[in-house]
Amino acid sequence: MVDFPRSEAEISSVWLSQVLGCPVSVQGSERIGVDEGFTGGGLIRIILEDCSMVVKLSPQDVNLRTVFAAANAREVTFYQLSVGRGLPVPACYFGAFDAENGASILLIEDIDTQRSVSFLTGCNVAEIREVTQVLAQVHSAFWDTEVAKGLPALALLEEFDFARMWAGYSAKVAKLLPDVVLPERFVALGDWLAGETREIFMRMMVGPQTVVHRDAQVDNVLFGEGAVLLDWQFMGRGLGVHDLAFFMISSVVPEVRRGIEDAVIAQYHGALGDNAYTLDQCRMDYLFGAIWRLFITVMATTQLDNASGHKRDWRRADLVRLIAFFEDHEIGSECF
Structure with missing residues (x-):
């Protein structure tokens, strides 16, 4: 011991x-x-x-x-x-x-001089820009390095059985958030992911590899002279822009996200400094990041303690924003 x-x-x-x-x-x-x-x-x-x-x-x-x-x-x-x-x-x-x-x-x-932002409120444009920059900084530090390539890519799939979690997800949502209705297209996407989980995530791994956070949302960020990233429990190897998608889905209200999304993807891509990784590919990989967000949302809803009123409000905001992202980008299984 x-x-x-x-x-x-x-x-x-x-x-x-x-x-x-x-x-x-x-x-x-x-x-x-x-x-x-x-x-x-x-x-x-x-x-x-x-x-x-x-x-x-x-x-x-x-x-x-x-x-x-x-x-x-x-x-x-x-x-x-x-x-x-x-x-x-x-x-x-x-x-x-x-x-x-x-x-x-x-x-x-202890960085208690830094300030936090409420998840329920979400980030403003300046805060979004800060987080985008620091995500690119972390990703570029490990971009296609041996350190990144030596990390596991899909360990979370072994730890959390998506098919089993998805089987109980609708009932869990109905109990926690009785006012939220899961759209048919959203449920169909989850059914598809539950049926081919590993194969789908393997397809998402094609591209430059780096260290990814996999829970890049505003509760894990502090702001001051620059943003600071916390809570690296889900870190692993993957495509960096998935973290950006994760953050934009979870931590930005849809009205704000829609107005800045294209510019943020371009900012992130430019900060990486990899000319071989095109902006068009970055945009496509960004959409794939929504599948990781779905995985984590389902895991968190079915496996974690969501008993308090604050945590239920958190789950509601997270789910409503995820559904809005899928609808805005018309994401279904046929997209992948």
Whole structure:
């Protein structure tokens, strides 16, 4: 068993001094956020004598920790890969994962001076531009590198059986969001994906490979002098523009998205600096990103804790925006 704190009470001055390599004294701690996140993990701000840091712990619930063990391991791996690359992510001072029980810990930079944006409100044009730029920065840092090629591409398909989740999705939506009606075309698309999940996602992997976030939505972004990307649990290898699509679908109200979408895709493509990857291909790959968004939406609706009123409102906004994207682009199985 790997030795590190599993709970807030176990985070001591002695442990922190050991991992930081210098003596520090814990003055106090506070939990960040009213709810634990959808995946059940905890964020704790550790207050030291002259600064503060954030500790991210895996879920205390054994079943939830088991479900997200691979995700916790991936996030630790990402922060280890990010060291020294100057990426728009928090600095990481320590990370560890225990394969025996799925527990993990991250000790990262506290960027509490940055501001968050409400998922329900969505991003404005300036914020969209900022996120587009930092996504391109991360993707270009790993663009067609051996590091990216060495990461798994479709691990989430092994961890979460889409066909099984989809079978219970409509009933789950009816219970959580009785006012939302799933369009027939949307249901048909889900049926198609459930029948050929791996084959469809394999087709989506053709193109330049990079490190992708796979949960690039505004709850995982902080804004200040520049945007900072958080929560890398679903990271892996894939096409970078899928992250952009994910963000535009989930974190931008449809009225705003429709007015800026083409310009944002062009901005992202230009920031990559790869002349061999055409803008037309980038636009086509962008549409494919909606399939990843559907996968994650179904997983989150059927597998995560959505009991609170805030989380139900979150699920409603997410689904309504996804349906609008499919309708705006007339996306059906025939498109792929």
